[in-house]
Structures are given as C-alpha cells and as structure tokens.
Amino acid sequence: MAAAVPDAPGTFTDVPTISPSPAPASAPVPRAARRRTGRRAAAAALVCAALTAPLAMAVPAYADEPKPSKTPEPPATMSAVGGDRLAKPGTQVELKEGAPKLPKGLSGRSWIVSDPETGDVLAAHNAHWRLPPASTLKMLFADTLLPKFPKTQKHTVEPEDLAGMGEGSSLVGIKEHQTYTVHDLWLGVFLRSGNDAVHTLAHMNGSVEQTVRDMQKQADQLNAHDTHVVTPDGYDAKGQVSSAYDLSLFARSGLQNADFREYCSTAFAQFPGEAKKGKKRPTFGIQNTNRLLTGVYGGKPYEGIAGVKNGNTTNAGSTFTGVAQRGDKVLxxxxxxPAKKELNEVYKETAALFDWGFAARDKVEPVGRLVGPKSKEGDASKHSATKSDGKHSAAHLAATDGADGRSGAWTALGIAGGAVVVLGGLALAVHRRWPLPDLVRRRGR
Structure with a gap:
C-alpha cells in the first residue's frame, strides 16, 4: 500500500507505508509467540496509522494555499494630495443621474481624467500609484529647462553631451560637432522623444546630474510628491517613479508655456542633417510619436487633440498623457x-476616456482636484485638499490654482461667472482657472 505525501508545495511522491511481515506458514508457532506476534502486529498497525494519517491530512493544506499573484497590486493607501478619494485603490467616480458609465475594458494600472482649467478630477483609477513613467517624464524635463534657454540659442554638440544614454534609447539623430538651435533640440525631445536631444540640453544646463536635481526640485514645487527622478529622459532606472496624478500636474504646468504648447502639438517637422563644408545643410523629416496626434502606425487621430507626451519602456510599459478640447470643454x-498588450492600446484607452469625459463633464461630482504649486498653495503633502467624498470644500476653493512663477499669464474667473459665497458670510472664495490659450483651443475647433 502507498500513501501520497507532499514533496514540495503542489508536488507529491508515492512512498511505501509500514506493514508487518507475516510468519512462514510451514513453521509451527507457539500460542505465547502467537500472542506476542499479534500484539506486535497491532502495534505496527497503530504506528502505520499514526504515520499515514497526518500525511493524508496535510495534503489539502497545500491545495488550499493561494497562488502568488502575477499582477502587481496598488498600495492599500496612497497619497491624499488632491483629495482623500484619490488615496484609495481602485476606480473613483461619482456619477450623477443620467451620467454615462465609464468605458468597459480599461486595463491601465493607473489613469486619471481631469479638467486642466478648473482642476476638477472627474474620475481616477489608482491615481497616486507610483509607477515607472517612461518618456512622459520628459514633460517635467521641459517644465524645468524650457525657461532657461531662448529658442534661437545655438549649441555645438560635444561627444560628452551624448554620453551615458541607455541602451536602445530613442534618438532624433543628433551628431557630434554639429550645431543645433535650442528650437531644434526641443523638437527632437517632443516629436521623436530623443534621448540624445535630452542629454544635450541637460549638458547645456550643467550636467545630467544637475538637471536631475533641478527636475526633482521642480516636481516638489509643483506638489508632485509621487515623483522620484533618476534620469532626465525617463529611461528605466531603479527607483524612478511618478504617477498618473503627477504626470497630469506636469502637463498642466507645461501647457501654460507657449513654447511647450507649440512643441507638444507639432505633428511633423524638418530636422537639421549633417552639415558639410561648402554645401547647404540638409534636413530630414521627423514625426511626433504621439499617435493620437499623427495617426501613424495604425493609430487614429483624435478630434481636438493638442498634445502632450507618450512613452514606452520595458518596466513602464506604455504611458501617455494627452490634452484635447471639444466645444468649450478641455480635458x-x-x-x-495597460495590461492589454495590443497595438496602440494606451491610445485606445485614452481616447475612450476622452469620449467618456466629454460626455460626462457636467454629470459627475469631482472626486478630487489637481492642486496648484507650492508658491500658491503651500506643501499639499501636508494636508488633504478635498473632503473624503471628493466634493470641494469652501476652504480649498479659497486656495487658488495660480501662476507657476514663469509666464504670469493667468486670468481669474469666478465659478459660473461669479464668486462663491462661503457659508457664514465671512469671506468670498474665488476658484481660479488655469486657462489654456492659443493653440490648444484653436485645435479643438
């Protein structure tokens, strides 16, 4: 007889059980000996039962053990910047009567739909989950360095400018000892997601290390506390993370800058080739890797899209932040x-969320908001900006989403054309908007 015993969790091996040996039939056995043999047989049977019973009982314990999950799970609690609802894992949405349901089949580990002008978060899913950002981190790079160099400034590329780029980096095609304008370099950053353009600009800023420090400082200033910067280009690096919430803050801040709007919404451009003595410098065409903008590689242009940035690396998967307008609504x-690895999946899910957001904009209660920078609201990590139900309180309505200290081109607009009266009659709170002028609104028409 054999019993199944666990060899390792989930595997089993057949081993023999213990049984008494019978006496030869031809040999006479005295009565006393037969009693002793019987007692030994009984004892052996008890030993056998004692040995096999626990083993048989142990088998279900392995079968009942949960298998380890292959899909990473969001933290049980996350940052409450922007509202307590945003600190919770899972999908957060507050539908009013008649509001459309969220799209089916969404597979992104994290996503967020917001109004960049009012700051209202219409819906979110693990908004503060800290994940690898890929090249969407270049939005923070642009927020940090765009104001530092005039677009007409020229720079001759040295070999050290292109050192240290990660293997397999996306490139625009910058060559050593060639001269480029800052305008050229930013087209390389936004259209081709060129890490060679990023590293060149970083060296113009002093060094890659200095640029990383500056980017981290800028993230902190924008109250983007989920973000830890290790590389300026978003290339996979240990400890480098951001969140859907923070990436939205970077985009929102950048869109206040006219140059940022120009670069992130340019679909096609000419880039300088290699200059040769005595000949006119050639150019070659480059196109934006944002497929909702260009419709290339099987993508479909999204009506009203006006930027901003996409990314893709081994650790990050596909990431994307986009801004679009329909009528007077900007999202x-x-x-x-996305868990689905189909072609253009991140763009498909983004387009579905845009469609939902435009249809639901006035039929949902906000579940949080995009906070303003420290210069206007203080350190948002030290307090929750909204009530747990996601609705705006009088106190946080009074906190303004003001300028980022660069353009000064802000316009204060009251909610519904007027001020909000704080209960108790002690003060008036004006919810300021972040208007997105020029190109963003023109593309939406």
Missing part, C-alpha cells in the same frame, strides 16, 4: 501601463 487624460 487632460493620463493612462499608465
């Missing part, structure tokens, strides 16, 4: 790492 959508 910002960020999607990080």
């Amino acid at each position: 910002l959508v960020t999607v990080m790492n």
Whole structure:
C-alpha cells in the first residue's frame, strides 16, 4: 500500500507505508509467540496509522494555499494630495443621474481624467500609484529647462553631451560637432522623444546630474510628491517613479508655456542633417510619436487633440498623457501601463476616456482636484485638499490654482461667472482657472 505525501508545495511522491511481515506458514508457532506476534502486529498497525494519517491530512493544506499573484497590486493607501478619494485603490467616480458609465475594458494600472482649467478630477483609477513613467517624464524635463534657454540659442554638440544614454534609447539623430538651435533640440525631445536631444540640453544646463536635481526640485514645487527622478529622459532606472496624478500636474504646468504648447502639438517637422563644408545643410523629416496626434502606425487621430507626451519602456510599459478640447470643454487624460498588450492600446484607452469625459463633464461630482504649486498653495503633502467624498470644500476653493512663477499669464474667473459665497458670510472664495490659450483651443475647433 502507498500513501501520497507532499514533496514540495503542489508536488507529491508515492512512498511505501509500514506493514508487518507475516510468519512462514510451514513453521509451527507457539500460542505465547502467537500472542506476542499479534500484539506486535497491532502495534505496527497503530504506528502505520499514526504515520499515514497526518500525511493524508496535510495534503489539502497545500491545495488550499493561494497562488502568488502575477499582477502587481496598488498600495492599500496612497497619497491624499488632491483629495482623500484619490488615496484609495481602485476606480473613483461619482456619477450623477443620467451620467454615462465609464468605458468597459480599461486595463491601465493607473489613469486619471481631469479638467486642466478648473482642476476638477472627474474620475481616477489608482491615481497616486507610483509607477515607472517612461518618456512622459520628459514633460517635467521641459517644465524645468524650457525657461532657461531662448529658442534661437545655438549649441555645438560635444561627444560628452551624448554620453551615458541607455541602451536602445530613442534618438532624433543628433551628431557630434554639429550645431543645433535650442528650437531644434526641443523638437527632437517632443516629436521623436530623443534621448540624445535630452542629454544635450541637460549638458547645456550643467550636467545630467544637475538637471536631475533641478527636475526633482521642480516636481516638489509643483506638489508632485509621487515623483522620484533618476534620469532626465525617463529611461528605466531603479527607483524612478511618478504617477498618473503627477504626470497630469506636469502637463498642466507645461501647457501654460507657449513654447511647450507649440512643441507638444507639432505633428511633423524638418530636422537639421549633417552639415558639410561648402554645401547647404540638409534636413530630414521627423514625426511626433504621439499617435493620437499623427495617426501613424495604425493609430487614429483624435478630434481636438493638442498634445502632450507618450512613452514606452520595458518596466513602464506604455504611458501617455494627452490634452484635447471639444466645444468649450478641455480635458487632460493620463493612462499608465495597460495590461492589454495590443497595438496602440494606451491610445485606445485614452481616447475612450476622452469620449467618456466629454460626455460626462457636467454629470459627475469631482472626486478630487489637481492642486496648484507650492508658491500658491503651500506643501499639499501636508494636508488633504478635498473632503473624503471628493466634493470641494469652501476652504480649498479659497486656495487658488495660480501662476507657476514663469509666464504670469493667468486670468481669474469666478465659478459660473461669479464668486462663491462661503457659508457664514465671512469671506468670498474665488476658484481660479488655469486657462489654456492659443493653440490648444484653436485645435479643438
């Protein structure tokens, strides 16, 4: 007889059980000996039962053990910047009567739909989950360095400018000892997601290390506390993370800058080739890797799209932040790492969330908001900006989403054309908007 015993969790091996040996039939056995043999047989049977019973009982314990999950799970609690609802894992949405349901089939680990002008978060899914950002981190790079160099400034590329780029980096095609304008370099950053353009600009800023420090400082200033910067280009690096919420803050801030709007919404451009003595410098065409903008590689242009940035790396999967307008509504959508690995999946899910957001804009209660920078609201990590039900309180309505200290081109607009009266009659709170002028609104028509 054999019993199944566990060899390792989930595997079993047949081993013999213990049984008494019978006496030869031809040999006479005295009565006393037969009694002793019987007692030994009984004892052996008890030993056998004692040995095999626990083993048989142990088998279900392995079968009942849960298998380890292959899909990473969001933290049980996350940052409450922007509202307590945003600190919770899972999908957060507050539908009013008649509001459309969220799209089916969304597989992004994290996503957020917001109004970049009012700051209202219409819906979110693990908004503060800290994940690898890929090249969407270049939005923070642009927020940090765009104001530092005039677009007409020229720079001759040295070999050290291109050192240290990660293997397999996306490139625009910058050559050593060639001269480029800052305008050229930013087209390389936004259209081709060129890490060679990023590293060149970083060296113009002093060094890659200095640029990383500056980017981290800028993230902190924008109250983007989920973000830890290790590389300026978003290339995979240990400890480098951001969140859908923070990426939306970077996009929102950048869109206040006219140059940022120009670069992130340019679909096609000419880039300088290699200059040779005595000959006119050639150019070659480059196109934006944002497929909702260009419709290339099987993508479909999205009506009203006006930027901003996409990314893709091994650790991050596909990431994307986009801004679009329909009528007088402007929305910002960020999607990080869809579980579905179909072609253009991140763009499909972004487009679906845009469609939902435009249809639901006035039929949902906000579940949080995009906070303003420290210069206007203080350190948002030290307090929750909204009530747990996601609705705006009088106190946080009084906090203004003001300028980022660069353009000064802000316009204060009261909610519904007027001020909000704080209960108790002690003060008036004006919810300021972040208007998105020029190109963003023109593309929406």
